[in-house]
Amino acid sequence: MTENNLLPTYEDLWKSTTNWIPSAENLQLWQGIYDEILAINQHLNLTRITTPEEFWEKNLWDSLAPVLEYDFNHKKIIDIGTGGGFPGIPISIVFPDAELTLMDSVAKKINFIKEVAKKLNLTNINTLVDRAEAIGQDQNHRKHYDFAVIRAVAEISVCLEYSLPLLKIGGIAILYRGNITEEEKLKIEEVSHKLGGKLMKITNQNTPLQNHIRHCIYIEKVKLTAKKYPREIGKPTKSPL
Structure with missing residues (x-):
């Protein structure tokens, strides 16, 4: 780690935007993630986010700001389409007693996450290489999770079809x-209802450094999802609800 690769702490920004401040251990582990990403990015194009400020805003603040209102400890959480491990890895660090499953269909990304989890001793992370359509019909995962987080991997109706079948009754998809768009807002309620969910709220909190637009959608699972959802692999994206 060089001085140029030292992550900013931005404690005042955390406090003013989330009413929360990271611990010294949080900061140390985040630095560890960043160092691993910089090292692996030299031969695996894991992310285009490379400067310390970008990493802080897009991978730390962006991952955590929408979820800090919840206590994830002793909860089961799945990160669907986790990519390089976001938001799942930062969540695992802030909530060490949570049980996280980080899922992606790309094995090399999951292999990276396994290595990072091992090096940083993040014992609350499980990994899974699979498709959301497949695990949504797998009895080891369907109706299994308290929270599902999914970070813009597809259009909203697809994300809802991926996430809601995995939740317990009372669980929350984020x-x-x-x-x-206004059209999307109307669609959220319609599709959520079809899949057993109810829209709780939509928040808007732009990023604190670059002021990039950010929304977060919170859906509560209020009844069982029909057995036909999620549909077979590829169908949700080809024919969104």
Whole structure:
């Protein structure tokens, strides 16, 4: 680690935007993630986010600001389409007693997450290489989770079809988005209802450094999802609800 690669702490920004301040251990582990990403990015294009400020805003603040109102400890959480491990890895660090499953269909990304979890001793992370359509019909995962987080991997109706079948009754899906149109807002309620969910709220809190547009959608699972959802692999994206 060089001085140029030292992550900013931005304690005042955490406090003013989330009413929360990271611990010294949080900061140390986040630095560890960043160092691992910089090292692996030299031969695996894991992320285009490379400067310390970008990493802080897009991978730490962006991952955590929408979820800090909840206590995830002793809860089961799945990160669907985790990519390089976001928001799942930062969540695992802030909530060490949570049980996280980080899922992606790309094995090399999951292998990276396994290595990072091992090096940083993040014992609350499980990993899974699979498709959301497949695990949504797997009895080891369907109706299994208290929270599902999904960060803009597809259009909203697809994300809802991926996430709601995995939740217990009373569980919450948290969808990270950029901009949301009025048409999409109407669609959220319709599709959520079809899948056994109820819209709780949509928040808007732009990023604190670059002021990029951020919305977050919170859906509560209020009844069982029909057995036909999620549909077979590829169908949700080809024919969104």
